[in-house]
C-alpha cells in the first residue's frame with residue numbers, strides 16, 4: 001500500500017507540467033496593451049522572465065500563456081546562458097551573425113549565440129568605422145525594458161496643459177524651411193576628412209549669424225591628427241541666464257565612398273537642420289534660460305564633437321549649469337504613415353522623458369517610444385558626465401536602406417516626420433527654458 005502510494009506521487013510529479021516541461025521562448029504581441037494589462041501579463045505563472053521591446057514581449061515560458069494576445073513560439077532552443085542584448089548606434093544588418101536574433105526593434109536586439117564564444121556582429125564597413133561605437137554586446141538581464149511604447153507607459157501624475165504661448169511657438173516651426181536647410185547641407189560632402197565640410201561649417205556660421213541675439217563661435221578640436229569644428233550659437237537667457245539648455249546634432253556625414261560623396265540627408269542633415277530650425281524659432285522668442293545650439297562634427301568617427309564639448313564644459317566648471325540637452329540624429333525618415341519617434345535617455349532622467357512624451361501628445365501626432373538604454377550618438381557623452389540628455393531619433397532608421405550610403409539624399413526625407421519632431425522639441429524646450 002505504502003509503495004503504491006509513493007508510486008502515485010512519483011507518477012504525479014512526472015506528469016506535472018510544472019516539473020518537467022520544456023522551457024521555451026515566445027514573443028507576445030503587446031502593441032498598445034496598456035501598462036496595467038502588461039504588468040499582469042508579466043506576472044503570469046507560466047512566464048519565467050520577460051524582455052519588453054516596443055510591441056514585443058519576449059518571454060521564457062513553461063507552458064501555454066493565458067492571453068488573448070497573439071503569441072509566436074520561437075524555434076530557437078532556449079539556452080538563456082547564451083543570450084545577449086545588442087545596442088545599435090545605427091543600422092547593423094545581422095547578416096552572417098553567429099547567433100539567432102530573437103527580437104529586434106528600436107535600437108536594440110536580443111540574440112542567442114550559437115556557441116559559448118562571443119558572437120561576432122556584422123558591421124557596416126566604411127572609412128573611419130569604429131565597431132564599438134556602432135554596436136555593442138551587453139550582458140543579458142531578464143525582466144528588462146529595452147524600449148517601451150508611449151501607450152504602454154504608466155499614466156503620468158501630471159499632464160501638460162495646452163498653452164497658447166507654447167502653441168504659438170510650435171506653429172512657428174517651418175517644415176519647408178527645415179527641408180530647404182537639409183537640402184543645402186546635403187549639397188556638401190560633409191565627411192569629416194573631406195573637402196567640403198569646412199564650407200558646410202561656414203554656411204552654418206553664416207546662418208546662425210543672421211539670427212538676432214546669437215553669439216556664434218567655432219569650437220575646434222583634434223580629430224585623428226586634423227582639426228574638426230563644432231559650430232556653437234548662444235542665445236542668452238533673459239532671466240535665468242545661468243541655466244543652460246543645449247540643442248545639438250552632428251553635421252558631419254559619411255558613406256561607403258565618403259571621399260567622393262557623402263550627402264547624409266537623413267544622417268544627419270535632418271538633425272543638423274533641425275538644430276538650425278529651432279534656433280530660428282527661438283531667436284524670435286528668446287526664453288528665460290540660455291539656449292546653446294551646437295552643430296557637432298566628428299560624430300561618425302566616434303562622437304568626437306560632443307565628447308569635446310563635454311570636456312570643455314567640465315574644464316570650465318560649467319557642467320552643473322546645463323539643465324538639459326536635446327540631440328537629434330536622423331529625424332526625417334519614415335517607412336510608413338506612422339510617425340514613430342524614439343526618445344532615448346539615461347536612468348534618472350525620467351523627467352526629461354515625461355516632458356517630451358507629453359509635448360508629443362499635446363502638440364504632435366508622433367507615436368512615441370522611450371528607452372533608458374542610451375547608445376552610440378551625441379547624447380551619450382553628456383549622460384556619461386551626469387548631464388541630463390535625450391536623443392530624438394525616428395524609429396524606422398534601421399529599415400532605412402540608404403543609411404551611410406551615397407544614396408542618402410533629400411528625396412528620401414519625409415517633411416511631416418521632421419516637422420512633427422521639431423514641434424515636439426520646441427514645445428518641450430519651451431516648458432523647460434521658460435517663455436517670457
Ligand SMILES: [Zn+2]
Nearest residue numbers: 267268329330
Ligand atoms: Zn548620425
